[in-house]
Amino acid sequence: xxxxxxxxxxxxxxxxxxxxxxxxxxxxxxxxxxxxxxxxxxxxxxxxxxxxxxxxxxxxxxxxxxxxxxxxxxxxxxxxxxxxxxxxxxxxxxxxxxxxxxxxxxxxxxxxxxxxxxxxxxxxxxxxxxxxxxxxxxxxxxxxxxxxxxxxxxxxxxxxxxxxxxxxxxxxxxxxxxxxxxxxxxxxxxxxxxx
Amino acid sequence: xxxxxxxxxxxxxxxxxxxxxxxxxxxxxxxxxxxxxxxxxxxxxxxxxxxxxxxxxxxxxxxxxxxxxxxxxxxxxxxxxxxxxxxxxxxxxxxxxxxxxxxxxxxxxxxxxxxxxxxxxxxxxxxxxxxxxxxxxxxxxxxxxxxxxxxxxxxxxxxxxxxxxxxxxxxxxxxxxxxxxxxxxxxxxxxxxxxxxxxxxxxxxxxxxxxxxxxxxxxxxxxxxxxxxxxxxxxxxxxxxxxxxxxxxxxxxxxxxxxxxxxxxxxxxxxxxxxxxxxxxxxxxxxxxxxxxxxxxxxxxxxxxxxxxxxxxxxxxxxxxxxxxxxxxxxxxxxxxxxxxxxxxxxxxxxxxxxxxxxxxxxxxxxxxxxxxxxxxxxxxxxxxxxxxxxxxxxxxxxxxxxx
Numbered sequence: 368x369x370x371x372x373x374x375x376x377x378x379x380x381x382x383x384x385x386x387x388x389x390x391x392x393x394x395x396x397x398x399x400x401x402x403x404x405x406x407x408x409x410x411x412x413x414x415x416x417x418x419x420x421x422x423x424x425x426x427x428x429x430x431x432x433x434x435x436x437x438x439x440x441x442x443x444x445x446x447x448x449x450x451x452x453x454x455x456x457x458x459x460x461x462x463x464x465x466x467x468x469x470x471x472x473x474x475x476x477x478x479x480x481x482x483x484x485x486x487x488x489x490x491x492x493x494x495x496x497x498x499x500x501x502x503x504x505x506x507x508x509x510x511x512x513x514x515x516x517x518x519x520x521x522x523x524x525x526x527x528x529x530x531x532x533x534x535x536x537x538x539x540x541x542x543x544x545x546x547x548x549x550x551x552x553x554x555x556x557x558x559x560x561x562x
Numbered sequence: 563x564x565x566x567x568x569x570x571x572x573x574x575x576x577x578x579x580x581x582x583x584x585x586x587x588x589x590x591x592x593x594x595x596x597x598x599x600x601x602x603x604x605x606x607x608x609x610x611x612x613x614x615x616x617x618x619x620x621x622x623x624x625x626x627x628x629x630x631x632x633x634x635x636x637x638x639x640x641x642x643x644x645x646x647x648x649x650x651x652x653x654x655x656x657x658x659x660x661x662x663x664x665x666x667x668x669x670x671x672x673x674x675x676x677x678x679x680x681x682x683x684x685x686x687x688x689x690x691x692x693x694x695x696x697x698x699x700x701x702x703x704x705x706x707x708x709x710x711x712x713x714x715x716x717x718x719x720x721x722x723x724x725x726x727x728x729x730x731x732x733x734x735x736x737x738x739x740x741x742x743x744x745x746x747x748x749x750x751x752x753x754x755x756x757x758x759x760x761x762x763x764x765x766x767x768x769x770x771x772x773x774x775x776x777x778x779x780x781x782x783x784x785x786x787x788x789x790x791x792x793x794x795x796x797x798x799x800x801x802x803x804x805x806x807x808x809x810x811x812x813x814x815x816x817x818x819x820x821x822x823x824x825x826x827x828x829x830x831x832x833x834x835x836x837x838x839x840x841x842x843x844x845x846x847x848x849x850x851x852x853x854x855x856x857x858x859x860x861x862x863x864x865x866x867x868x869x870x871x872x873x874x875x876x877x878x879x880x881x882x883x884x885x886x887x888x889x890x891x892x893x894x895x896x897x898x899x900x901x902x903x904x905x906x907x908x909x910x911x912x913x914x915x916x917x918x919x920x921x922x923x924x925x926x927x928x929x930x931x932x933x934x935x936x937x938x939x940x941x942x943x944x945x946x947x948x949x950x951x952x953x954x955x956x957x958x959x960x961x962x963x964x965x966x
Contacts, residue, residue: 391660391899418803419790421900421928425915429923464913466900466928470787470801473808477900498790501936509624524617524965533625540629 372396372414372469372476376406385481395477400489403465403480407495410467416476420466422492422502424510427460428536460484461512465492465499482512491517509534582610589618593696593951596961598935600942600950607947612939619965627925631891632658633732635925640726642927643963645688646681646906648717651730656811657901657912658732661894664861670734671812672854677720677729678812678903679843679850683754684713685906686794686836686843689958693833694765696955697774702761709757712750719746732892733867734860744851751844758840766834775829779941779953782827789940790933793908795957798835799827805904817849829956866892891920907931907958929963 373387373396383402388395398406410416459481468475480489491514492499503514504523511532514520522529528547531538583604588594597618603611623642627635639650652674659666666674691706714724719740721729729736765771781791786799796803804821806814822838824831860867864883873880896918902911908930915924934957941957942950 390897391663393898393900417787418792419788419933420902420909421911421913421926423913423924423926423928425898425924430917466911466913468808470803470808475809475900475902496788496790498788498933498936501932502790505932522617524620526617533622538625540625 372410372416372472372474375414376409379409380406393477394475395479397479397481400480400482403478404490404492404495406478407465407467407492410476410478411495414469414476415471416467416469416474417496418468418470419492419496419498419502420468420475421464422466422499422506423464424506424512424534425462425464426510426534426536427458427462461487461510463489463506463512467496487512488515489513490515493517508532511535580606587950589615594954595692596959596964598959598961598964600938600954602947602950604947609942609945609947609950612942612950614935614938616935616961617965619961621966623927623966624925627922629921631920632894632922633891635922636730636732637726637728640728641962642929642966643685643905643907643910643960644725645960646685647725647727648677648681648721648729649685649903649905649910651727652678652812653901653903653905653910653912655730655732656903657899657914658892658894660899660901661897661914661916662732662866662892663895664733664863664866666734666861667858668813668855669738669857670859672850673735673739673859674730675812675814675817676739676847676850676854677717679846680713680717682843682904682906683840684710684717685958686840687713687754689794689906689955690761690833690836690840692955692958693775693829693952694761694771696951697771699765699768699771702764705757705760709750709754712753716743716746716750719743731860731867733863734858738859747847747851751847754840754844758837762837766837772830774949775833775952775956777826777828777830778945778949779829779956780827781937781941785940786827786937789937791908791937792930792933793905794832794835794839795827795934796908797821798824798831800825805902805909809902811901811903816853817846819846829952832956893920894918894922902928905930907934907960907963910963927963927966929960929966931957931959931964935959935964 371394373394376396377384377387380402383399384396385399386397461482463480463482465478466475482489489512491503494516501523503517504521506512507514507520508522508524509532530544585602586599587602588599589597599615601613601615602609623638626638635654636651639654640647642650687706687710691703694702717727718724721727781799783799783801786796787801800823802821802823807821819842822835824835868887869880869883874884894916896916898915900911900913902909910930911928913926914922917923938957941953
């Protein structure tokens with residue numbers, strides 16, 4: 368490969384790019400939230416990254432310090448809970464990660480967007496490539512990050528009444544959910560069915 | 563048959579008042595294998611709107627993976643795509659090795675290619691067999707499943723289990739291939755080819771099968787790429803994309819094989835692409851059998867792979883290494899990596915993040931079916947209700963993988 372996508376992005380949007388790296392050979396560019404759609408459009412139109420591969424998120428809450436694992440002395444491998452201490456993290460808590468692939472270049476690029484916990488909103492990439500649709504729904508489902516401009520932001524894997532976002536690091540591994548009444552028993556509408 | 567319902571039958575019911583009907587298809591319906599629900603809005607028998615609803619098999623794979631050590635995730639990966647679990651094993655271990663920056667042995671690479679292709683054959687056999695079943699042909703299904711059973715015996719011989727294989731390890735494999743694997747494979751191949759000839763005789767030129775599948779569930783190349791399609795469904799649309807060629811892993815760059823592509827992107831093309839891919843997989847396996855080198859299957863590093871039992875019982879170093887590895891696990895340095903393999907249905911990617919604590923910080927799977935299911939809507943709207951079943955089957959959604 369002659370040129371890396373991250374270098375082109377850096378040259379084109381110097382103020383939007385926070386960092387670029389190629390750890391383990393994965394071409395990565397970290398951009399500011401406001402520049403995400405611009406960067407994705409640039410990658411699609413000028414770099415031929417037409418294929419949406421993946422959207423996911425990393426909750427960096429437990430990254431700041433080594434997480435404290437509360438171990439059972441009899442079974443040291445069976446850790447019970449990982450609830451890291453809050454407030455020691457440097458930088459934003461979440462990182463939304465986009466992966467795109469270019470068929471003509473045979474290259475993969477990763478675009479990361481740091482997101483603050485207080486304002487977990489990211490502009491949606493669905494306007495650029497519609498295939499991000501369900502992947503962004505999954506991130507919303509699992510991390511509670513809202514995608515601004517997403518056409519259909521609902522939970523995708525879990526049910527609508529689910530409380531909390533399970534892949535956040537402060538969601539307990541043995542989390543319990545409130546019991547739901549069976550829909551339709553008392554004459555109320557079954558969720559999901561449109562009139 | 564993707565046509566509009568006739569507005570008038572015999573010119574009589576032109577003014578007949580109709581209204582759209584919303585129904586549930588699934589989640590527990592004999593045809594919706596994999597437990598998935600599609601909320602359909604119908605105008606007569608024409609699909610006006612469709613909303614696939616997944617998640618019925620969600621068991622928190624990604625959350626569970628954060629609990630144990632890196633090697634404890636391997637058994638969970640068997641349950642992702644339970645039709646081709648060996649590919650999941652290869653994908654996950656490859657991703658961890660990428661994070662570790664280690665090079666696995668030559669023999670291990672060839673064996674991983676071998677087991678991936680066997681798993682791919684099983685996966686495609688299931689998909690092809692079910693596509694016949696969906697339109698009422700029961701015989702090809704039984705034949706294909708019987709041929710798959712032969713491969714399951716081979717997998718059992720290699721890994722010790724038919725489906726829950728957990729055959730790969732970080733840095734190598736559970737053990738080397740057993741004695742007599744080549745003869746066993748030859749027998750499977752013979753059976754496979756006999757079955758494939760029979761199936762092709764029954765289906766490929768079968769009028770009913772073609773009528774039900776050709777021009778049904780069409781997904782054009784541009785749309786397919788935009789929806790994130792990969793695998794046979796994308797290639798059937800005419801896009802030449804295969805992870806094994808586009809970003810070769812293991813030894814695929816040294817092997818000679820073709821990537822079949824279709825041109826219409828309908829169910830029938832997907833069926834043909836899968837059939838041809840089975841033949842290409844056999845071609846790859848033959849080259850593997852020809853080229854596979856002798857040598858160790860595991861890397862020579864006791865921080866990653868368990869030492870041999872002889873060393874554990876008789877030397878203090880081996881004992882310590884064994885203890886450290888069992889109690890603390892593989893120490894993966896800080897970093898992140900994305901590693902993709904070509905699964906049965908498309909690009910199966912693993913995005914791993916490590917914080918250096920010896921446990922996975924984040925394990926994310928990119929299931930190929932997830933993208934396929936979001937595009938399913940476009941494939942069935944405008945068609946008939948009866949066409950949903952073959953279309954849904956032709957993308958071969960696997961519940962364990964899409965729901966994680």
